[in-house]
Amino acid sequence: MTVWDRPEPPTRPAPLDRERIVAAAVALADEGGLDAVSLRKVAARLNAGPMRLYGYIATKEELFDLMLDEVYAEILPEERPGDWREALGTLAHRTRQAALRHEWLADLLGGRPALGPNGLAVAEATLSALDGLADIDTVMRAVETVSAYFTGAIRREIANLRAERATGLSKHDWQRASGPRLTKLLATGGFPALTKAVYDGTDVDAETTFTTGLDWVLDAVAARLSPPRG
Missing domain, CATH: 1.10.357.10 (Tetracycline Repressor, domain 2)
Structure with a gap:
């Protein structure tokens, strides 16, 4: 199952979705290239715990796929x-x-x-x-x-x-x-x-x-x- 087919988890306790995650990742990459992108850094930019992102994206490669599609x-x-x-x-x-x-x-x-x-x-x-x-x-x-x-x-x-x-x-x-x-x-x-x-x-x-x-x-x-x- 691809990242696009997998449903997103509930947004509680703080609003979070793949759209916001991808936007944050693209902003990081625009500033410092792909080396500047990690789930930890994306989570920090969104003021979320890194583990929360794994409910939306399983790997950094999936994140790159989403960024590319964006x-x-x-x-x-x-x-x-x-x-x-x-x-x-x-x-x-x-x-x-x-x-x-x-x-x-x-x-x-x-x-x-x-x-x-x-x-x-x-x-x-x-x-x-x-x-x-x-x-x-x-x-x-x-x-x-x-x-x-x-x-x-x-x-x-x-x-x-x-x-x-x-x-x-x-x-x-x-x-x-x-x-x-x-x-x-x-x-x-x-x-x-x-x-x-x-x-x-x-x-x-x-x-x-x-x-x-x-x-x-x-x-x-x-x-x-x-x-x-x-």
Whole structure:
């Protein structure tokens, strides 16, 4: 039986429910990441005894499942997508936006399928937009391919944000600090492709990088979904 199927115990002696527990856990994670979340810390924030929480949630993993589903409510499209490309693009962008609000989300993406009501609603909205375009296996691979792209891209972006906070150096600060050593290495002539990338490449922001990569992936998916010309 999943945490969503298990009934909640009575709220006496003090008001307590899974909604309040999850809200407290999300607040803790937003402040300090998943390492800041434990049943003891959540209980303390709610002024409740830790043992009381076990009537609602059996393990920390169940709590993470509930937190993930809470954020899926933010990812769920507000309107029915117009077509499959909009559906997958919306899923990618809304997931990225949610991860920028809740950086810990990046640590939970790509794991087990989300079985909470909001996670299932997101999956249904996405798959229904591709219904009838190809056989179900092709549709599933298309969704998995786009998901693999934005999961990796989001994790990289969040990792960079964390590195900036840990070192106190922005991306451009780090580039300036690393510049002399990199310039010396490139001057050896041993890295011609890298030299071209450094000196001739365009430096773009994270959102532009994300959107460009997503468009390329969606173009590749479109080629698989389109029937062969004959």
